[in-house]
Amino acid sequence: MNPEHAPIIQMKNIEKHFGSVIALAGVSLEVFPGECHCLLGDNGAGKSTFIKTMSGVHQPTHGEIFFEGEPMSFADPRDAIAAGIATVHQHLAMIPLMSVSRNFFMGNEPVKKIGPFSFFDHENANRVTMEEMRKMGINLRGPDQAVGTLSGGERQTVAIARAVHFGAKVLILDEPTSALGVRQTANVLATIDKVRKQGIAVVFITHNVRHALAVGDRFTVLNRGQTLGTAQRGQITPDELQDMMAGGQELVALEGSLGGTV
């Protein structure tokens, strides 16, 4: 976006083969700090494989990854997390029976030492959780409220707030809005906007064009393991995006019978 900004993460000609199946056939993408980069594509287009490569779950068969200008290869997701690439999964990393504050600090518990023993610093954890939730516009009954009582959108927001609090520089959101209602979707999109304004790079995976256009700065469309191109905000219409995702021609034929409702 900003010419003087260097991309925080650069994926160059990423190929990924699973046995004889070519899941990714040379995908390139760059993400800048503070932008929301939407990754669109139909089912099976390779979106998931691509972000799993970005987050260290898969290693690319060919191609290079540059993180903050340095060539990087992540051995596992923990490497990626340590570098500052956080993924919020579609099926969340939240545990419904545990309180919001216990969930928020899961795996990163603050401790205070009393003598030789270290204890979970609940006071600190509760205070930070309430603060972070308020910043995201969620009013909790208390930090000990169970995550199970939150709505799907609120859970997504907790997960995003958690990633941001623990220093994510790149936030990968894997279809965060796919199972949500209208109001909840709006909340999550608003959260994405807040996060982007803090200078964090957001990679937003979706197959809903309207959600993508609501917050995206740039749009990359994947189809059958290849990039169909990257477009800037304002340079592309929803219809064009939709056509690209669906692979063009077939949808034109379909649209005829559906009366343009897809």
Added chain:
Amino acid sequence: MANAAPPTAQTDERIKEISSFRKALIRPELGGIVGTIAVFTFFLLFAFDSGMFNSRGVLNWSVVSAQFMIIAVGACLLMIAGEFDLSVGSMIGFAGMMIAIFSVTLGWPVWMAILVTFAMSVSIGALNGWIVVRTGLPSFIVTLAFLFILRGFTIFLPQVIERKTIIGGVKDAAEGDWLAPIFGGKILQGLFTWLGEAGLIATFERGTRAGQPVVDGVPMLIVWAIVLIVFGHVLLTKTKFGNWIFASGGDAEAARNSGVPVNRVKVLMFMFTAFCATVFAVCQVMEFGSAGADRGLLKEFEAIIAVVIGGALLTGGYGSVLGAALGALIFGVVQQGLFFAGVESSLFRVFLGVILLGAVILNTYIRRIITGER
């Protein structure tokens, strides 16, 4: 945009204020607290004159409850971490038998027999855990296998070595040992002598021990129970590791995604359960002076029932050590109380089944309140 959030927390009209009474309801220990009150009320009303509440009676059900508590603490933490251990009962028999074989048959010093037995049991616990996390098999099946394997060895070894299924003489072997009193001894004897002299508790009226209190101290078994409960409770609620236990049982995949070493947590909890079973076994062997091949039979189920009465979810991720301790207390008081009240002891099993069912139904209801499900 900076600091757009108002300084005072707004209230959301969609979130109902919940009353402090309802809030008090939402704790895993609720079932245990209600049950404890009910059980004590019942026996105070119907068995008060039976000697259940004099010093000897109290000691009697306290010791039985403490036995349940020791194994319930281990089973509780393991269940919250999302796994079961059905080999607890067999482990008790096996560990007891090992101590007897090492100290009586092989003539080792008792402290060494105890330490080696602890090392063996905890390693078997680790093996249980390792197989569960490696293969991904349900712990139900893996530990069921160990239930039979360990029980089999517990019967086989003494028969081969001594041609009998009970090995005695541990008490003589433990004479003067430095470690044995930690499991078989008593504390606060001075206090009880004083209480006896002050006429506050019953004393022997005749015989060689005339004037001495009937109950002459607190058995170490009870001390172990209290220490393990406090340790388990603090570990679970006040430490980072406790958060990992909840997370591992709540959703192992989500916990892993957040960087919780789920496998390590589970294996450690299997080891801790085995440790608790061994504490039970050592205390029992030191008390009886012998080890029998049938010791600890069905204890795994009793531990699990105590834990469930105490509010833990069978599916993991939720529960309380204090609740499990109360569950064990209910267990001990009822088992001994029925005896004091002169009720046929087989009815104890009927009671167990009924209270288990009641506890599970209550717990399901509480969980629905907590997670807001309908």
